[in-house]
Amino acid sequence: MTIVVTGATGTIGRALIAELGGAALALVRRPEQGADLGCAYVVGDLERPESVPIEPGDRLFLNSSIWPGFVAAHRAVIDHAAARGAAQVVTVSVRGATPDGLLASGLHGQVDDHLRASGVPWSILAPVGFMQNLPGDVDEEGRIFGSYGPGPVGYIDARDVAAVAAALLTRPVGDDATYELTGPSAPTHDEIAAELARALGRPVRYVDLPVEEGAGHFAKRGLPAPAARDLALLMAQVGDGRWATTTTTVADVVGRPPRSLREFLEQAESPTARR
Ligand SMILES: NC(=O)c1ccc[n+]([C@@H]2O[C@H](COP(=O)([O-])OP(=O)(O)OC[C@H]3O[C@@H](n4cnc5c(N)ncnc54)[C@H](OP(=O)(O)O)[C@@H]3O)[C@@H](O)[C@H]2O)c1
Numbered sequence: 001m002t003i004v005v006t007g008a009t010g011t012i013g014r015a016l017i018a019e020l021g022g023a024a025l026a027l028v029r030r031p032e033q034g035a036d037l038g039c040a041y042v043v044g045d046l047e048r049p050e051s052v053p054i055e056p057g058d059r060l061f062l063n064s065s066i067w068p069g070f071v072a073a074h075r076a077v078i079d080h081a082a083a084r085g086a087a088q089v090v091t092v093s094v095r096g097a098t099p100d101g102l103l104a105s106g107l108h109g110q111v112d113d114h115l116r117a118s119g120v121p122w123s124i125l126a127p128v129g130f131m132q133n134l135p136g137d138v139d140e141e142g143r144i145f146g147s148y149g150p151g152p153v154g155y156i157d158a159r160d161v162a163a164v165a166a167a168l169l170t171r172p173v174g175d176d177a178t179y180e181l182t183g184p185s186a187p188t189h190d191e192i193a194a195e196l197a198r199a200l201g202r203p204v205r206y207v208d209l210p211v212e213e214g215a216g217h218f219a220k221r222g223l224p225a226p227a228a229r230d231l232a233l234l235m236a237q238v239g240d241g242r243w244a245t246t247t248t249t250v251a252d253v254v255g256r257p258p259r260s261l262r263e264f265l266e267q268a269e270s271p272t273a274r275r
Pocket residue numbers: 006007008009010011012013028029030033044045046047063064065066067073092093094095104127128129130133158
């Protein structure tokens with residue numbers, strides 16, 4: 001049985017390969033990407049499902065960033081895994097994903113529904129936002145902009161998503177399930193700014209923008225206007241409390257609590273850089 005890891009060069013993928021002690025077969029898009037992964041690799045692309053090397057009984061970690069062909073490619077890879085007799089697909093979605101959701105929530109919702117109907121044993125990891133995003137959100141003037149309002153968000157360290165994936169991919173295949181993953185607490189963005197200030201050693205403040213202003217702000221930063229508006233709207237939805245609760249899922253699956261934001265920032269090699 002082989003554990004096939006897609007998205008292997010990404011944040012979760014690298015952490016997952018480390019969790020697996022290199023006992024994985026990574027899919028990379030370019031041969032030179034395989035050299036420093038620490039495991040066996042093949043060259044392929046999710047847009048070419050047949051290039052994903054699955055033998056009967058293999059277990060597949062299906063993950064990538066979002067691009068316009070994301071839904072079609074992920075669905076096709078799921079069909080390929082089913083046809084090849086995969087024993088399990090573990091994928092990364094987002095908490096609360098629904099097919100009619102905004103941005104990534106909608107795309108993941110469509111893929112998740114396809115996976116649930118595929119006939120392959122499945123596990124869907126549904127994390128909230130990653131702590132890894134936060135340091136890079138601080139601008140030169142020490143500001144983080146968002147439209148979350150005062151609502152708390154239980155950000156998670158992406159390495160804890162990888163730890164859950166590793167556990168599910170190495171234990172006997174269990175029941176199909178969606179795993180809502182959060183960090184240990186749900187701070188407000190004012191509290192997050194205070195933690196970032198502590199880690200960076202300089203003032204950081206959260207600037208809350210009403211949705212229309214948030215849309216304008218993200219458009220000025222280079223997002224196309226519709227995506228900028230959807231991003232601000234999504235932040236407001238998140239801030240309404242839907243990511244305010246924490247779950248015990250990381251501890252339940254992995255046997256230790258998830259990392260706190262402070263631990264994450266203290267362990268980050270360079271908390272000023274997006275990782
Ligand atoms: N960031 C968050 O706050 C957050 C929160 C909840 C859920 N998520 C979800 O987490 C996932 C992203 O995980 P991540 O942060 O580990 O990703 P990441 O660091 O952005 O890495 C993306 C990986 O996907 C690979 N990839 C992209 N397109 C591909 C294709 N066509 N074929 C094969 N590989 C492809 C990339 O390979 P290359 O190196 O070749 O580009 C890379 O290995 C997304 O589904 C996202 O919606 C993110």
